[in-house]
Amino acid sequence: MQASSLHPIRFYKTVLLFALLAGILLVYYSFDPSEHAFFLPCPFHYLTGFLCPGCGSQRAIHQLLHGHIGLAYNLNPLLVLSLPFLAYGIYNKVYNYLFNTQRRISLFYSNIFIYGYTGCILFFWIFRNIRA
Amino acid sequence: MEQTHNRVQHPPDNNLVWGILCTVLCCIPFGIVSIIKANKVNQLWMMGDHEGAYKAARAARNWALWGALLGPVLIIFFYIVFFVIYAGILFTSY
Numbered sequence: 001m002q003a004s005s006l007h008p009i010r011f012y013k014t015v016l017l018f019a020l021l022a023g024i025l026l027v028y029y030s031f032d033p034s035e036h037a038f039f040l041p042c043p044f045h046y047l048t049g050f051l052c053p054g055c056g057s058q059r060a061i062h063q064l065l066h067g068h069i070g071l072a073y074n075l076n077p078l079l080v081l082s083l084p085f086l087a088y089g090i091y092n093k094v095y096n097y098l099f100n101t102q103r104r105i106s107l108f109y110s111n112i113f114i115y116g117y118t119g120c121i122l123f124f125w126i127f128r129n130i131r132a
Numbered sequence: 133m134e135q136t137h138n139r140v141q142h143p144p145d146n147n148l149v150w151g152i153l154c155t156v157l158c159c160i161p162f163g164i165v166s167i168i169k170a171n172k173v174n175q176l177w178m179m180g181d182h183e184g185a186y187k188a189a190r191a192a193r194n195w196a197l198w199g200a201l202l203g204p205v206l207i208i209f210f211y212i213v214f215f216v217i218y219a220g221i222l223f224t225s226y
Contacts, residue, residue, distance in 0.1 A: 043206045054157050079156045086156070089149030096145070108148040114171040121155055121164065 010098055029065040033058040053078055053125045078124050144189040146173035150196035162199025166192045 033039040044052040056076035063072040064080070073080045089105065096103055107113050148170040155163030169192035176185040 040204055040207050043203050043210070046207060046210065053155055054163075057157050076156075082152055082156050086149060086153060089152070093145075093149060102142045102145075104142060104145065108146060108170070109143065109174045111171065111174065114148070114167060114174075117152070118164065118167055118171075121167075 005099065007098055007100055010100075014094060014098060025061075025065060028058065028061045032062050034062075051125075051128050053121050053128075055128075078121065143177040144173060144186045146170040146189050147192040147196065150193055150200075154196040154199040157200075162195050162202065166195035166199065169195060 031039075039058055042052055042055050044050065045055050054076070057079045060072040060075040060079050063069075063075065064083075069080065085107075089108065092103055092105055095101065148167065151163055151166030151170050153163075154166055169188050172188040173185050173192065176182075176188055
């Protein structure tokens, strides 16, 4: 396998994608979803009235962008606790894409982690509906 | 030869990130299916079914993608339906 080098076209695509992401985050920074109606509600909550594991994420992102980690945790603990894994996973994805490598995160291939995480989602899903 | 050797060394990217992202950002059933598929990638790879592992990895990515697309589409669809119903009530009640 040849030495990994930066793929120029993929680099520009990534920059464009991150600019788009920054634009979306700017909207989430500027407007609080709990005060403005133009944010899309969760389809599951909209239809059934029950909370899903992702409900509160938009409000939590708004609070996170303002540095209020505690408030974000109250809105959606699953999102806040998943952030390190998401950041690491996305970093790895982008790295593989840019340098055309095949890096793998061993944690993401561990059965214990995947079953544990799925269990957490299901437990959280049931628990937050019982509590509410 | 180099290509096949490389494929044997590394399991396919199981796309677990997208599954987690999809679940956390509110596309529930699809995100969980994606995570289960991602788990199958590892199991199939360990059993030596490399073709199946690649297929499961692709399935994991597609479930997360469909979840991410279907959520907003569904909600916009329901907005339109309710708008039509409200408009109907408004016009028939006079």
